[in-house]
Amino acid sequence: MADTSIGTPEQLRDPDYTPPLHKAIPLGIQHVLAMFVSNVTPAIIVAGAAGFGFGSNSPDFPELLYLIQMAMLFAGIATLLQTITLGPVGAGLPIVQGTSFAFLPIMIPLVAGKGVDGLAALFGGVVIGGLFHALLGTFIGRIRFALPPLVTGLVVTMIGLALVRVGIQYAAGGVPAIGTEEYGSALNWSAAVLVIVVTLALKFFTRGMLAVSAVLIGLVAGYVYAILVGILPVASITGSWNSAAAFALPDPFRYGFEFSVAAIVGFCLMAVVSAVETVGDVSGVTKGGAGREATDREITGATYADGLGTAVAGVFGSFPNTSFSQNVGLIAMTGVMSRHVVTCGAIFLIVCGLIPKVGGVIRTVPIEVLGGGVIVMFGMVVAAGVSMLSDVDWNRRNMVIFAVSLSVGLGLQLEPQAVQYLPDWASVLMVSGLLPAAFLAIVLNLVLPEHLPEDTAAPEPGRHRQPTGLPLETPRH
Known part of the structure; x- marks a missing residue:
């Protein structure tokens, strides 16, 4: 239900309305809490797949911090493109951008076991794929017919199925621990299970900010538990904090730039699916927040911003960005359609992205604790795909x-x-x-x-036919 103390019903449905700053800032941070974990997790997963060492004394430690830092920074910059707009780029709506899980099944094989050396081809694919994604904005409406719920639902389900193994491996102790006595131990699983229990309890038995940030609070609870039972030594936290700089700017082409056929084809093909899902998110924002259909200008601008934000992120060592559906649901819940609220959240993300010490703290989250969170998140990706398939x-x-x-x-x-x-x-x-x-x-x-020839003309008993086409909102993580 909308909070009318923030403004009149007409003002709350207006994307250009600016609520009082003392209310706009907390609402913006609420958007960040809803997407924060999902935004930085892909960077940690790709680093793990590449074989990065996670200890503060590891030679890969600065690179892991950098990837986390860039995930925050360019999520904020891409969000600003959507809210403030830049010419035709951006929807001018409260759309929150973040690192996409959808590209992980493409990125993991590209970097598997290659360390930093595998990142040049990956980021080359991100840049080219992002430019291709932006190009799709010129004709996105004309290709939607090729992606009905049967296709998009299958793709989203496959994304989740490709990632659930990662969640189980993390909860058991992480890929480096496979084959050791610690892998799959009761202690490791206890941390993951605690995160899951706290997350579900908050999601189903609380309301407001607690429910919105359930996964984040679940991870904090698991983090504290890991310290208490000795999974995470306090010295590791202080070492990471002290090793990280207080301020750092992004470094263009930090990992080089390489043209890889596999990366370019993979990112371009996934860009098509991501672009169509963004159309669904834009429609979800306007429907849930303003009770109207999205305009062609808004859909085109959102697609441009998706692609351009991804291309720029790739130049500086960040991963593909996309609109986040959990924030679409948050707009429907709060009833606040103001794009300036989301702008406040974007600025908060940019500030965090310029402070590597924030990434240093995130890096210390034990893999078992993170596993509990991603089991929930990746399972929700599968559930979202199944939900889309229900329209088939x-x-x-x-x-x-x-x-x-x-x-x-x-x-x-x-x-x-x-x-x-x-x-x-x-x-x-x-x-x-x-x-x-x-x-x-x-x-x-x-x-x-x-x-097919054996199909009967009439529907089977108990079934009804539904029109195909992309649903208004495609759940995304």
């Missing part, structure tokens, strides 16, 4: 498309050696599982007849 008319045709696409995509994830004779660039794309599944679903959906 499950006739035999669509069941065949889904079955074939899911079998090939999930099978390649589980058995990557099946494509070992492909060129390296093609192998990286195939073993993600995501792109072959999406490609098959799109092609089959376009070329197969609407009904």
